[in-house]
Amino acid sequence: MIEGQQLSAGQFAQLMGIDRHLLNRFDELGLFEPANRDKNGHRSYDLTQINQWLSLQATVKLENDLNKTKATLQANKNNHVAMLKYQQQLIEEQLRQLSTAHQQISQEITNQETARRAMPEAVTVVDRSPINLLTTTFPEEREVTGEQVQKHVSHVLSVMGTPPVNLLVGRVRSRHAIEASRTELITALYTPLNPGSKIKADMTELGGQAVLTYHHLDTPLIEGFNHLRDYAKDHHLSLGTNYYEEPVVGCWQTDEPSKQVVRLLVEVRE
Incomplete structure (x- = not known):
């Protein structure tokens, strides 16, 4: 020089x-x-x-x-x-973030392809590994407002540090609410963490067997949960106390019920 x-x-x-x-x-x-x-x-x-x-x-x-x-x-x-x-x-930090993003995208593609292959309302028994969750819990069953969803999203983003590729906000309902056909009553909102994530979880969804179905929202949500209960009854399965609903994002900003799909699942007790 x-x-x-x-x-x-x-x-x-x-x-x-x-x-x-x-x-x-x-x-x-x-x-x-x-x-x-x-x-x-x-x-x-x-x-x-x-x-x-x-x-x-x-x-x-x-x-x-x-x-x-x-x-x-x-x-x-x-x-x-x-x-x-x-x-x-x-x-090195960017490589770590890219690796996490790659894992998230791969998992989301798998989720989407699985949902598209699944027969609507068909119930299956699946084996699941324990899943760590970030949660917003409520002291009692209640209808969820947009403000509460915003608070949950803020909680997730603040804890994660790096925004995820896809942010899933699931809902937890009690067995009591489902038996009373009160699907509007929620006990918690949750977002699953990726396997291997170093983020401290608020709670862990237990692994093991669960009954699962994909439900299209052009029919009432309770019908999807009832499919799970009927299947469990017919196959002599005892279900857990928490009923999970996870959105499957196929299209953004769609209000058409037939294009809105949710994954419903309940833990099977031993």
């Missing part, structure tokens, strides 16, 4: 293939200052600052919080190796 040769802000921006306004902004934020600034405010940059700029650009692309970037730069001064190690940490 040739030392001593200096470029104007416009020349440096042209050399780096960037907009001069970006240089101005980063200067104002204290992220990248010129080598010299005269009394009229004109800035000049050294060729030796090229790697500093490239390192800053790489860091900003990996980290959206400019305050964190600035703090890291100030802490590491001109230590190039320290900044490379910091970028490495950011890349």
Whole structure:
């Protein structure tokens, strides 16, 4: 690198293939200052600052919080190796997030394809592994409002840190509510966590056998739950106390009941 040769802000921006306004902004934020600034405010940059700029650009692309970037730069001064190690940490975190997103997408594709292959209202017995859940529970059975759903979504997003690819909000009903055909009464809202997730769960849905059906909402929800109860009765199965409803998102923003599908399931007691 040739030392001593200096470029104007416009020349440096042209050399780096960037907009001069970006240089101005980063200067104002204290992220990248010129080598010299005269009394009229004109800035000049050294060729030796090229790697500093490239390192800053790489860091900003990996980290959206400019305050964190600035703090890291100030802490590491001109230590190039320290900044490379910091970028490495950011890349490793992004790889972890991408791996999680890939897992979520694969699981959602499997869920969608399974739902499409399933015969509507046909009941099956499945073996399930324990599933960790984030939950919003209610002290008593109640009808759920939009505000409560918003609070649950806020809880999930705040705990997860990184937004999921698909956010499922399921509903839990008691056996008492189902037997009384009061499907509007809910005891909890829940969102399943991916297997292997490091997020602390609010509760765990027990694994083992469960009866399951896919129900289209162009018929009353209670009919779907009754299919599960009738199947259990015919096959001498004892069902648990919690009845789960999980939406299967096939289309966004649809109000057409025939296009709205939910997965209904109940644990089978030993």
